Amino acid sequence: MEIANEDRARVLVQALPYIQKYAGKTIVVKYGGNAMIDEKLKDAVMSDIVLMQLVGIHVVLVHGGGPEISAMLKKIGKESRFVHGMRVTDAETVDIVQMVLAGKVNKALVQLLEAHSGHAIGLCGLDGSMLRAEKLVSADDLGFVGQITEVHPEIIQDAENNGYVPVISTVAGGYDGEVYNINADVAAARIAACLHAEKLILMTDVRGLLRDKEDERTIIPVVQVSAVPKLKKEGIISGGMLPKIDCCVEAVRRGVKRAHIIDGRISHSILVELFSDEGIGTMFY
Numbered sequence: 001m002e003i004a005n006e007d008r009a010r011v012l013v014q015a016l017p018y019i020q021k022y023a024g025k026t027i028v029v030k031y032g033g034n035a036m037i038d039e040k041l042k043d044a045v046m047s048d049i050v051l052m053q054l055v056g057i058h059v060v061l062v063h064g065g066g067p068e069i070s071a072m073l074k075k076i077g078k079e080s081r082f083v084h085g086m087r088v089t090d091a092e093t094v095d096i097v098q099m100v101l102a103g104k105v106n107k108a109l110v111q112l113l114e115a116h117s118g119h120a121i122g123l124c125g126l127d128g129s130m131l132r133a134e135k136l137v138s139a140d141d142l143g144f145v146g147q148i149t150e151v152h153p154e155i156i157q158d159a160e161n162n163g164y165v166p167v168i169s170t171v172a173g174g175y176d177g178e179v180y181n182i183n184a185d186v187a188a189a190r191i192a193a194c195l196h197a198e199k200l201i202l203m204t205d206v207r208g209l210l211r212d213k214e215d216e217r218t219i220i221p222v223v224q225v226s227a228v229p230k231l232k233k234e235g236i237i238s239g240g241m242l243p244k245i246d247c248c249v250e251a252v253r254r255g256v257k258r259a260h261i262i263d264g265r266i267s268h269s270i271l272v273e274l275f276s277d278e279g280i281g282t283m284f285y
């Protein structure tokens with residue numbers, strides 16, 4: 001399809017006030033879901049991140065990798081089990097989690113960002129003691145699943161001050177010398193709060209928060225965090241969406257200006273959210 005010159009110009013003109021608004025601000029992106037598996041979508045996300053960096057945004061990329069961990073566990077004959085969206089993590093599993101997230105997925109993302117002419121550095125929660133955790137206590141014993149107790153952002157800021165996009169995988173160090181597995185949405189929310197981020201963007205595989213989860217047309221575009229308990233009571237938020245919403249609420253309550261759940265299946269969804277009047281997905285304030 002041929003794009004008229006005036007349409008090209010309109011998109012750029014529309015982006016200008018947003019570029020001015022976000023330059024110098026911190027935006028934390030949690031990258032996961034389909035956007036991490038599909039090669040075309042992956043390329044689109046990487047170029048979005050590079051563009052954000054180029055226009056002066058302090059972008060921090062926190063990544064997931066649940067499907068890759070499950071695939072590796074399957075290779076060694078281990079089935080994955082989740083309780084309320086958290087992987088039950090025994091000693092062997094936490095080794096695999098660290099290998100897959102901090103070794104394979106993290107380095108592949110850094111390589112891709114560099115290939116897109118960005119500057120990226122791979123970090124995990126152990127580097128510079130960025131994430132400290134203790135065992136998450138819950139009704140079911142989840143093993144080495146951690147609850148973040150401290151975030152030390154200095155290593156993230158050092159990376160940024162030296163011109164690198166920090167790419168972060170979510171394993172954390174315990175006070176007992178163990179490594180803990182942290183859900184990536186949860187870690188992204190805590191990192192965003194600690195950095196006083198302008199925005200937290202969680203990418204997922206649905207359009208956003210839906211009034212009817214079977215019907216993508218029923219998207220709720222804006223949610224005030226104080227309205228979330230009512231939405232939960234009404235049963236509108238359930239399943240995998242529950243921890244995601246809790247992360248958005250926690251981030252906003254801890255001072256992040258806006259949290260967004262956006263559709264990672266849509267190419268360049270980050271750019272549409274940031275730089276257009278339309279926005280995309282569900283915004284929490």
Ligand SMILES: Nc1ncnc2c1ncn2[C@@H]1O[C@H](COP(=O)(O)OP(=O)(O)O)[C@@H](O)[C@H]1O
Nearest residue numbers: 033204205208209210213236237238239240241
């Ligand atoms: N109100 C809702 N709106 C959207 N999705 C919902 C809602 N309630 C439950 N869900 C479920 O939450 C899922 C998203 O969570 P999850 O699969 O854990 O995401 P991710 O793998 O990206 O972390 C959706 O696929 C959907 O099945």
Ligand SMILES: CC(=O)N[C@@H](CCC(=O)OP(=O)(O)O)C(=O)O
Nearest residue numbers: 032064065066086087182183184
């Ligand atoms: C405790 C816990 O469940 N940790 C996650 C960490 C990775 C993650 O969160 O990846 P996604 O964002 O792709 O789901 C896991 O082991 O799968």
